[in-house]
Amino acid sequence: MTTGTSVDTPAPRKPPTLYDVATLAGVSHQTVSRLVKGHTNIRPEIRSRVEAAIAELNYRPNRAARSLATATSRRIAALFFDRLDEVGPTRIVQGASDRAREAGYVLDIVGLDPRQHSDIERAVALIDESDTAGIMVFAPTEAVRDEIARVSFGVPVFLEAGVLPASGLRNxxxxxxxxxxxxxxxxxxxxxxxxxxxxxxxxxxxxxxxxxxxxxxxxxxxxxxxxxxxxxxxxxxxxxxxxxxxxxxxxxxxxxxxxxxxxxxxxxxxxxxxxxxxxxxxxxxxxxxxxxxxxxxxxxxFDDQGRSSMNALLHMIDPGLHPEAAELKLPALFARESTAPALR
Missing domain, CATH: 3.40.50.2300 (Response regulator)
Incomplete structure (x- = not known):
């Protein structure tokens, strides 16, 4: 009988992740993700730190995930003011969702509070990480618009802000x-x-x-x-x-x-x-x-406004398949008992 000592085989080392790179570079994982995806709106000093961390850790992006990201997506991300008691925004997003579904897309809604800058940043980071064909931004405030403008997305973005700037439709x-x-x-x-x-x-x-x-x-x-x-x-x-x-x-x-x-x-x-x-x-x-x-x-x-906005985004995604947004219906006046001729 032969005896001997057993030798523990070391467990294979796990490959570094995007989060490991972010920790070493001292940045957010969203920043690393944007650089890996080829986004250009990253400050040079940040870019240098991230690239150095990638080289040190020998980080390689997940090829399967990247192949999924390049496949044709049927999802549209939507940033939405998350208060269901606001009639106008709720009906606009419902109209947009209906039109997206008719065109064969699913509208994924990311709620945000436009009064909270951290909430806006979180929502933008979520849609920046998602696999989408386009992005619809229901942007009621300047803060939301400015945060969107700061990020370079790799897909078409349409800003719905109560006006339709891309199509010049009446407000x-x-x-x-x-x-x-x-x-x-x-x-x-x-x-x-x-x-x-x-x-x-x-x-x-x-x-x-x-x-x-x-x-x-x-x-x-x-x-x-x-x-x-x-x-x-x-x-x-x-x-x-x-x-x-x-x-x-x-x-x-x-x-x-x-x-x-x-x-x-x-x-x-x-x-x-x-x-x-x-x-x-x-x-x-x-x-x-x-x-x-x-x-x-x-x-x-409002429903038509949402549908027109979605049409504008669909046209940006595939101009040959989707027509541009049509002229919106004008508002209608409902004169009721709360108004009467001035007495003085």
Whole structure:
């Protein structure tokens, strides 16, 4: 019988990962991934550190993963303002999702809070890492737009920000606000006040600018403004602060939900709508006809806006297969009992 000593065979060394490279270079794994994918918007000193770490660790990207990434993808990533109580953005993304599905794509939605920079960065990193044919960005604020502009994506990107800059289509915020203002001017109103949405939002900026231009064009005056956050509570708070000693006869509210809060505040303050002050909203939500009094508003075809935006992205992905976006339907005015002729 032969005896001997056993020798432990060392376990095979695991190949280095992208995360190992990131740790050695002192950068995020997203940065390493962008460099490996060939992105160019990486600072030279960062690039040097990552390349040195790759060489030191003898890192090799996963070929199977890379082959999957180069295959034709049927997925579209979407950055979306993750608040389901916001009617407009929710209906826009639903229209976009429906159109993507009809074209044979799946829309993967990544939610974000546009008020939190870290949340925006996280969401952008997630879609940058994903295997997609294109990216749809529902970007309500300048912060989201700026973060998107900072990243060099390898696929088409369409920015849906309440306007359609790639196609030059007409803007529902502009035409809708003009409809409401002209309606009030025709009723004899000349002294206006407004409750805006949060002014870092493109929609709020555009509606305010359109109101200012329409009032001035009609010979009226915008006496003042207060800023809300799209919620009924913020409309209520603004309604409590609205000055009643400046002859205001028309209140223009940037969405129907804030208008609901404003109507409640005015009622508490003894202001009769529309006898003492006419009030209008924006969006045309189904509930607006049941407000007290029923709200004059404009209905915007948000679903069509989402579909048109998706058409624009699909055209960028494959111009030969998908036509460019068509002209959007104009907003419709719903004149109801919250507006009446000015009495002073």
């Amino acid at each position: 529902g915020d502009v035409t809708g606000t003009a409809l409401l203002t002209d309606h009030l001017l025709e009723l004899g109103h000349r002294r206006f006040f407004t409750i805006t949405g949060p002014l870092e939002w493109f929609a709020a900026q555009t509606r305010l600018r359109s109101l200012q231009e329409s009032v001035a064009r009609g010979g009226g005056k915008l006496v003042g403004q207060l800023e809300g956050d799209w919620s009924p509570a913020s409309g209520y708070e603004a309604g409590l602060r609205l000055p009643l000693d400046q002859g205001v006869t028309a209140l223009v509210v940037s969405n129907d939900q804030m208008a609901l809060g404003a109507l409640s505040a005015l009622r508490e303050r003894g202001v009769r709508v529309p006898n003492d002050m006419s009030v209008v909203g924006f969006d045309g939500i189904p509930e607006s006809r049941f407000f007290e009094p029923p709200l004059t508003t404009v209905g915007v075809e």
